[in-house]
Amino acid sequence: MTTADDGDGPAADPYETADLDDAAWDRQVVWWDRTFVAIVLLTVAALPLSGQRGTSLWVAYVAMAAILGAYAAWGARAARSRDQRTAAAYVVVLIAGTSVTVAQNGVATLLLFGAFTQLWMLLEPERRAVVASVVLAAATTVGIAYQGGFDLPTLLEAAPQMAIALAFAIMLGLWVATTMRRSEERARLLHELRRAQAELAESHHAAGVAAERERLAREIHDTLAQGFTSVVTQAQAATAALDRGEQDRARERLLVVEQTARDNLAEARALVAAFAPVPLQGSTLAEALRRLAERFTAETGTPVMLDVAGATEAPAVAVGGATGHAAADVVLLRAAQEALANVRRHAGARAVTIRLTRVDTGTAADVRLEVTDDGRGLPPGQVDGLGLAGMRERVSAVGGTLAVEPGEDGGTRVEVHVPAAGGAA
CATH class of the missing domain: 3.30.565.10 (Histidine kinase-like ATPase, C-terminal domain)
Structure with missing residues (x-):
């Protein structure tokens, strides 16, 4: 069961969190579907084995068929979409069908295992499930009393039994709802933690990239840029020496240019390889x-x-x-x-x-x-x-x-x- 969004929960990234919650919830609903259908089928088989015959048996079958039909049309959809109007329509049929079936044979109280569970699974918030559980228990008590002649002694005998079942259903439902709410909260917090970790890693990566760019800029300024400045200066000096006919002087400048260029090449290779300065x-x-x-x-x-x-x-x-x-x-x-x-x-x-x-x-x-x-x-x-x-x-x-x-x-x-x-x- 999930709790309704009353505006008090975390608002960060609701779409991603909802997608995670819905995926986990859909996997659970599949098992609720199978369990509920199994309970109805067991009740269908148990009624004739208990000696039920005639019109009352068929009335019970029609009531259970109505429950299954309503679940296929509304209940299963409400369990996945969490739409409360659709859930309420199914719950009305569920309570009515369960009370009619129980009125035909007491063995049909097996349906209560699935009925109480579905009330807590479909209705949000918990107070709606509590009210629906009380209505289901009262309707079932009336059905049991009807089967016994609908007199006061029968009603007084059935009431304590249903009160105990109701108390157990409410306590179990509240415990399950609280547990699942905490589980959802942990899942949401875990998702937010992972998202924060991803953002932090991205921030660190961006900071590292910026720091590396600054480091490379300083390295290039301190080495390659100065070397190229020297190359330009020496090349200009060599050109001027050639213009004056000083070939020996020009040759000396060109040798310096060559050596500087070699040093710059070595520096560039060292920067690429992330080695120490050449x-x-x-x-x-x-x-x-x-x-x-x-x-x-x-x-x-x-x-x-x-x-x-x-x-x-x-x-x-x-x-x-x-x-x-x-x-x-x-x-x-x-x-x-x-x-x-x-x-x-x-x-x-x-x-x-x-x-x-x-x-x-x-x-x-x-x-x-x-x-x-x-x-x-x-x-x-x-x-x-x-x-x-x-x-x-x-x-x-x-x-x-x-x-x-x-x-x-x-x-x-x-x-x-x-x-x-x-x-x-």
Whole structure:
């Protein structure tokens, strides 16, 4: 049995929940159909076996045929559609047919097993089923009294028996209704939980896709975009050298173009394969910074002084250890790349210095990367540009800090601190 929708139930996603409830209910109704038909057929067989003959037997058969016909026309449909008007029409025939059959022979009280059950199955809410059960019990009591002569002693004898049957039917019906209501509520809650889980998984997937896109954008900006900028710059320098007839100078620029293009190709393959940055594969951060400095000097002609004294053995700056170590190395390398890119684009510097040091405070240790130049510094608003914003996000992701400020002797100083894996020395 199901309860009527009185507006107090959950309103979320009613169509999907109703579809699930209806599918489960239809499977149960099939068994109710078979059980009820079996009870009627048993009663049909029991009447002649009890000695019933003549007109009264045929009256009972006609009454039971009316019940079956009404069930086929209205009851079965009402059980599936839960339409209360159709159910009420069938219940009238059921009560009348049951009382007429019982009036012909007391054995027909077998029909009450199916009749009480159908009242609770078809009628909603429970109070309607209670009223119908009382009416059925009263009508059956009258039928039993009619069979015994319809006198007061017979009526008083049948009444307590039907009162007990009525009390049992009501208690059982209420228990079944409560159980099924709770079962439906659990099914609804389970459906809502699954839907919420699906929505959460979709949300996490969307967030993961967005985060991956942002990561790839930063990776491309810090590697491929800077490499292509270098290729364009060196190609322009080579063209200018050819125009001046400086073939050796042009050849040098073209060699830099070729090497930069190869490095960019390797970076692209590493991004596709989700590997560590190419400069860090099989080497320490200090070695990767040295190659970065040499490449920058070759491309721009601006000398880069690299100072990594005391940092080469620091746990957080040696690739090949834990994943956290490699993450810090990547952050520091990308920060150095972005700082040099800004020097190339904006500084007009004559010299650049890169320092990588380990700072121990007794309770903790940091690795500090400092990139300074003697140029004209960043133009106003550049601190919020894409490159520095991405650098700041990278540094924050590993628990570090980033500072971009004017240098002591002019130019710009970029300083990055990240926690050293392994704590204090």
